[in-house]
Amino acid sequence: MSRNGTNADVVMDGVPCKRMKVEAVDPVSPLNFNSPEALFESLISPIKTETFFKEYWEQRPLLIQRDDPSLAAYFQSLFQLTDLKNLCRQGMYYGRDINVCRCVNGRKKVLNKSSKVHYLQLRKDFDQKRATIQFHQPQRFKDELWKIQEKLECFFGSLVGSNVYITPSESQGLPPHYDDIEVFILQLEGKKHWRLYQPTVPLAREYNVEPEDKIGAPTHEFTLKQVDNTAVATERLSGFLRLLADQLEGTRDLRSSEMKKDFIRSRLPPYYLGDGSSLSIPDGKFPKLNSKVKLRFKDYIVMTVETDKDTSGETQEQMVYIYHSLRNKRNAHMMYGNDNEMAEALGLRFSLSHMDALKQLWSSEIISVKELKLNTDAEKENLVLALWTECLVEVI
Structure with a gap:
C-alpha cells in the first residue's frame, strides 16, 4: 500500500x-x-x-x-x-x-x-x-x-x-x-x-525521511518478506526506525493537519441507503437564531487551524478550516494514480474567532444557535447556515 x-x-x-x-x-x-x-x-x-x-x-x-x-x-x-x-x-x-x-x-x-x-x-x-x-x-x-x-x-x-x-x-x-x-x-x-x-514505512513520507538516500537501500527493501536473512532484515528495519526517530526528535510540527486532510479527502463517503440521492443537498428545517441544532457526521469531519491560503506576505493570519468526506467519490476509493487522488479536501473556512463556537458544536449533543460564543447574532446564524449548507448540522 x-x-x-x-x-x-x-x-x-x-x-x-x-x-x-x-x-x-x-x-x-x-x-x-x-x-x-x-x-x-x-x-x-x-x-x-x-x-x-x-x-x-x-x-x-x-x-x-x-x-x-x-x-x-x-x-x-x-x-x-x-x-x-x-x-x-x-x-x-x-x-x-x-x-x-x-x-x-x-x-x-x-x-x-x-x-x-x-x-x-x-x-x-x-x-x-x-x-x-x-x-x-x-x-x-x-x-x-x-x-x-x-x-x-x-x-x-x-x-x-x-x-x-x-x-x-x-x-x-x-x-x-x-x-x-x-x-x-x-x-x-x-x-x-x-x-x-498497519504499514510503517509510508510514515517516512510525512516526515521527509528518505530511506534510499540516508541508508543506501531502496524503500522496498525494508519489507521483511523480501529479505532472506532475518538478521539483515532486522538490522535494516531498526536502522530505518532509528533514523525516523532522529528526524522526529524535537519536532513540534508533525504535519498533523496535512495527514488529517490526506485521510479525509481519500476515505470513503458515509454509507447511505441507495435511492439515487446524495449528501450534497441539505434537508430538514432551515436554521435560525432560535433553532436547536446538532452536528452531523462528526466521524467524517476534521477541524484544523492553518494559515489563510488566500493571503500572502508577512501578515498571514490563522484560520479555522473544516474538512469533510461527504462528497468523496466512492468509485475512486484506494485507486491510486487516479486523478481524483490528490483532489483538494472539501470544506469551509472561518476566522479564528469562531473556534470556541465550533468547539461548542463539537462537544454538545444539541445546542441552541443563540448560545454559541460569537459576538453577534448574525455571526451565529451565518456559522450554522454555512455548516447546514454543507449538510454538517441538522435542526432538531
Whole structure:
C-alpha cells in the first residue's frame, strides 16, 4: 500500500463453481453497525476490543475461528464470482480492476490481457486454466463492503481497503507469502479471511525521511518478506526506525493537519441507503437564531487551524478550516494514480474567532444557535447556515 492505512483481503478459496452460481437472498448482517466501535468488536467477537489492543495489537497474531452458519452465509454473500458478470458490463480493466494469476513452480504468473475485461474470457480462465481472480477494492461497487469499510475507517482513523481473491478448488493462485507488519487474521470459515495490518514505512513520507538516500537501500527493501536473512532484515528495519526517530526528535510540527486532510479527502463517503440521492443537498428545517441544532457526521469531519491560503506576505493570519468526506467519490476509493487522488479536501473556512463556537458544536449533543460564543447574532446564524449548507448540522 502506498498510504498509511488498513487493508482487508477477502479470500474465497476452494469453493465449488456450482455453489457460487447460486444467487441466494442476502442474509441479515450479524455485524453491529451502531457505531464504529461496535462494528469492530462484532468483527473480532468473542474477543473484546480492550483485550485486542492490550494483548494483540502490534504484539502477536490473533486467529479467530467461529462455526456459525449465519456468519458464513453473510460473508459468502459479500462478493461472489457471479457478481463479476454485471461488473464487467460496467467497464472493468485488467491491472486496474482485475488481475488473473496462477502459482506456477512456486512463482506467481500473471495471465492478464491488455484490454477491457470480458466476463466470458474471465470465466474461461477461471474454469479451464484454474486461475485465481483478484478483484481490487470491491467496496467501490458492493454496498455492504462500503458499509463495513467506511465504519472501520472511522474506527482506525486510516484508510481501509479490500481485495477479493476467488480461486478454483484444488488450485493455487499465489505462492506462500505474508503481508508486511501484519497485526491479526480473522478466520471466518474454511479459507475465507480478513487480514488487517498497519504499514510503517509510508510514515517516512510525512516526515521527509528518505530511506534510499540516508541508508543506501531502496524503500522496498525494508519489507521483511523480501529479505532472506532475518538478521539483515532486522538490522535494516531498526536502522530505518532509528533514523525516523532522529528526524522526529524535537519536532513540534508533525504535519498533523496535512495527514488529517490526506485521510479525509481519500476515505470513503458515509454509507447511505441507495435511492439515487446524495449528501450534497441539505434537508430538514432551515436554521435560525432560535433553532436547536446538532452536528452531523462528526466521524467524517476534521477541524484544523492553518494559515489563510488566500493571503500572502508577512501578515498571514490563522484560520479555522473544516474538512469533510461527504462528497468523496466512492468509485475512486484506494485507486491510486487516479486523478481524483490528490483532489483538494472539501470544506469551509472561518476566522479564528469562531473556534470556541465550533468547539461548542463539537462537544454538545444539541445546542441552541443563540448560545454559541460569537459576538453577534448574525455571526451565529451565518456559522450554522454555512455548516447546514454543507449538510454538517441538522435542526432538531
